[in-house]
Amino acid sequence: MTHARHRAARRPATPLTDFASAASEQLGTAGRRTAVVAASSGLVVSSMLGAAPAFAAPSDNASAGALAAVDTEALTAGARALLETAPVVSAPADATWTIDDPALKIKLPAPKPDPVVVTTRTTTPDQTTRNAPRETVNSPIPQSVSGNKVLEIAARYVGVPYVSGGSSPSGFDCSGFTSYVYAQLGISLPRTSSAQHYAGTIVSRADALPGDLIWSPGHIAIYAGGNMQIDAPRPGKTIQFRSIWQSSPVFIRVG
Numbered sequence: 001m002t003h004a005r006h007r008a009a010r011r012p013a014t015p016l017t018d019f020a021s022a023a024s025e026q027l028g029t030a031g032r033r034t035a036v037v038a039a040s041s042g043l044v045v046s047s048m049l050g051a052a053p054a055f056a057a058p059s060d061n062a063s064a065g066a067l068a069a070v071d072t073e074a075l076t077a078g079a080r081a082l083l084e085t086a087p088v089v090s091a092p093a094d095a096t097w098t099i100d101d102p103a104l105k106i107k108l109p110a111p112k113p114d115p116v117v118v119t120t121r122t123t124t125p126d127q128t129t130r131n132a133p134r135e136t137v138n139s140p141i142p143q144s145v146s147g148n149k150v151l152e153i154a155a156r157y158v159g160v161p162y163v164s165g166g167s168s169p170s171g172f173d174c175s176g177f178t179s180y181v182y183a184q185l186g187i188s189l190p191r192t193s194s195a196q197h198y199a200g201t202i203v204s205r206a207d208a209l210p211g212d213l214i215w216s217p218g219h220i221a222i223y224a225g226g227n228m229q230i231d232a233p234r235p236g237k238t239i240q241f242r243s244i245w246q247s248s249p250v251f252i253r254v255g
Contacts, residue, residue: 141241142210144225150211154181154222154230160239162232167191174220177232177239178213181222187254193220200254208251216246223251 141158145151154177163171167180175196179189190196197215210225221231230241 142224142226142228144210144228148210149185150181150222151224151230153184154239155241157181157239158230158241160232162235162237162239164235172232172239174232178220178222182254189254193218196220197250197252200252203251203253205249205251209253213252213254214244214246215250215252216248219246 141155145155157169157172157177160169161171162173164173165176166172167176169180172180175189175191175193178196179191182189189199193215196213197220200213203212208223210223212223214221214223214229214231219231221229224230224241227244228241229244230239232239233242
């Protein structure tokens with residue numbers, strides 16, 4: 001009697017069966033060549049493709065698709081060494097931040113002084129000054145002074161200022177000057193110019209001599225020869241030799 005041989009029962013093969021088998025083989029190969037390492041900073045995936053494995057060989061009892069054991073101490077040794085040597089920076093939770101703000105100093109240039117404004121004032125001369133012709137001021141002492149006692153005394157006071165009512169070397173007016181000069185020679189003259197008009201003898205201009213008086217309304221001077229005289233002019237002026245400016249002077253000789 002012939003016994004028939006029967007195949008062992010197994011699952012029917014389908015296209016999905018072939019796909020699952022191929023995937024299992026690839027996953028097993030990839031599992032043997034890839035290690036997943038857990039480090040302090042997270043998971044470190046180290047591809048071992050084409051490199052020698054850093055793990056122990058699988059045992060004989062391990063199935064073909066099981067992952068091999070991984071030596072994590074060896075794999076993480078370098079990372080742990082870097083963490084131990086890295087500087088540690090810490091700050092308290094209540095730390096506050098401040099920013100230095102140095103005072104800003106600005107040095108401005110020195111201000112320029114305001115320009116000085118000079119104003120001039122023109123004064124209106126009195127009637128006597130307006131009518132008087134231009135005079136020569138501070139003329140040199142004429143030669144007629146030499147040897148003439150009256151003019152020698154009068155020349156001593158050139159530069160003394162005019163002072164209204166003055167009759168001393170600290171200040172003279174016109175009649176105070178003539179009376180003072182003649183007093184040095186022992187001759188007394190009246191104090192005012194109008195009175196001195198009658199203190200001597202009137203002479204013509206052609207006959208006048210240096211040392212005679214020259215009178216005009218409101219003023220008196222001493223004749224210095226030629227067309228010169230010496231007198232105390234007016235406020236703001238000084239005793240000086242100058243040209244005869246009077247239009248009709250009266251010459252008076254005092255004996």
